[in-house]
Amino acid sequence: MQICARATEAELTAALDVLKPRPEAVDVRPAEIGLVMLRGRIGGSGAPFNVGEATVTRAAVRLGTGETGYSYLLGRAKTRARLAAILEAAGQRPAYRRSIVQHLVRPVAERLANERRSMLDEAAATRVEFLTLVRGED
Amino acid sequence: MYVAVKGGEAAIAAAHALLDKERRGDPTVPALTTEQIREQLALAVDRVTCEGSLYDRDLAALAIKQARGDLIEAVFLLRAYRSTLPRFGYATPIETGAMAIRRRISATFKDLPGGQVLGPTFDYTHRLLDDGLNDQVPAAELTHKIAHDEAAVPHVANLLGAQGLIEQNPEVEIGAPVGDLTRDPLAFPADRDLRLQSLARGDEGLLLALGYSTQRGYGRTHPFAGEIRMGHVEVHLAPEELGFEVSLGEIVVTECEMVNQFKGSAESPPQFTRGYGLAFGHSERKAMSMALVDRALRARDLGEEVIAPAQDEEFVLSHVDNVQATGFVEHLKLPHYVDFQAELQLVRQMRREWEEANRKEAAE
Structure with a gap:
């Protein structure tokens, strides 16, 4: 589900398109946009407090073969949420699992890791060593 | 207190049409896209998500465009939007x-x-206006x-x-x-x-x-x-x-x-x-x-x-x-005609009494 929540619509569509036979899904809960209240911790590690809300899209589907799939993801993206729910349900079927790992989980995980690495490397170039100057008073 | 008034529909519709025109500005200048706002006015977008108390950078960018860059108006738009949505729950505290x-x-x-x-x-920049941003100068090469x-x-x-x-x-009390x-x-x-x-x-x-x-x-x-x-x-x-x-x-x-x-x-x-x-x-x-x-x-x-x-x-x-x-300050713009008439009467009456008292004092 973590991968499904971050995959783009194109990545989800591509992964679904290669599944043979293509899973048929009916909505258990049509994709819906709502809010989740985000929380922080006092002082970064203490008791929780409410920071503010975020938009979240969720969907739930059932495959013709009986599996139920859910998705919850940040933002307003009904198509993406429905696709994610279908793939989450399909992932529960051993027949689909290998294809989903190969065409969705691995490439998306790799893209996310590259993006993360590139972001951290850019930040690392701005790592600073401050020197304290000795003042000549004494 | 303000009292409801009627009328003005045509003028209000015309005012909104004029607002749309002003929002667009000079039509010979290309229109801004919300993607451009989201990516290039990112800190304004961040501020609107904070004060709008809604983390959705696309919506914040749209709100900024609709509000003509008035960030408090944009915050207002986000708050109004969030009130239309159901809440799915409370997230686990971020770490x-x-x-x-x-x-x-x-x-x-x-x-x-x-x-x-x-x-x-922005720290350690010299706060000198950069003329280069007026031209389409490619971004500086990044170090990794x-x-x-x-x-x-x-x-x-x-x-x-x-x-x-x-x-x-x-301390964290579980479930508190x-x-x-x-x-x-x-x-x-x-x-x-x-x-x-x-x-x-x-x-x-x-x-x-x-x-x-x-x-x-x-x-x-x-x-x-x-x-x-x-x-x-x-x-x-x-x-x-x-x-x-x-x-x-x-x-x-x-x-x-x-x-x-x-x-x-x-x-x-x-x-x-x-x-x-x-x-x-x-x-x-x-x-x-x-x-x-x-x-x-x-x-x-x-x-x-x-x-x-x-x-x-x-x-x-x-x-x-x-x-x-802003709601309370700006509501002062709304028609307060009846309220003001009452105040006006009161001031007139006080003025009469004051003048009468002065006349009496002068006469004594």
Whole structure:
């Protein structure tokens, strides 16, 4: 589900398109946009407090073969949420699992890791060593 | 008080059409896309997500465009939008200790575990207008350095905590209720969780001024920026129907921990105390101001004398919300004709009485 929540619509569509036979899904809960209240911790590690809300899209589907799939993801993206729910349900079927790992989980995980690495490397170039100057008073 | 009026439909429709025209500006200049606003006016977008109390950068960009760049109007639009949506639940608290850090600095320790990372900052720029931005100059070549593989970068204040020189953060009571001012109206005295929620959505300008006032001596708290960090954190939710936690994706937040001198009280030894700020996006001024005001508002809890506006929670929390503030200030524009007629009559009557009294006095 973590991968499904971050995959783009194109990545989800591509992964679904290669599944043979293509899973048929009916909505258990049509994709819906709502809010989740985000929380922080006092002082970064203490008791929780409410920071503010975020938009979240969720969907739930059932495959013709009986599996139920859910998705919850940040933002307003009904198509993406429905696709994610279908793939989450399909992932529960051993027949689909290998294809989903190969065409969705691995490439998306790799893209996310590259993006993360590139972001951290850019930040690392701005790592600073401050020197304290000795003042000549004494 | 204003009284409802009727009429004016045609004029109002024409005014809105004129607003649309003004929003577009000179039609020979290409129109802005909301993607351009989201990507290139990112800090305005971040501010609107903070004060609109809604993390959705696309919507914030749209709101900024619709509001013609009036950020408080944009905040108002986001707040109105959020009130139309159902709430799915409360997320698990984000762990800023596990942040993928893009910026992290400390003004208290030069060398600290995890290091200091400047990130994308206006600090150390010369504040000279850059003519190059008028032309389509390609961005400067970026430097990359292999980042150390650090799992988690510890919070700076906890370095002092290990030596007992700083107060502990309030303990987590599992399942204890967390105040939510979007559900229950604010009542005083307010606990720190509610105060922080209120400050997190509060107006940056007011927080900045109040934070500044504490530095200038109105409720002095001797602050140091223990740490400021900005980066990506993961958001988790445990939906009821699933019964387990799922990752919703990542958000960007800025966190500031102020470390403040405290001379001690009957109960507590002299030690450092903490003020905390957390804001959506890259919102450094907001997070710093919030941390200053959070600490000032703890005066009562810490047994300090409440003498300054920034320490007065009723004053601060009642005025920090810019949607409420603008609503009440701007409602003065609405027709107050009946109200004003009554006042006018009253002043006329008082004037007559005053003149009569003066005449009598002169005659005597």
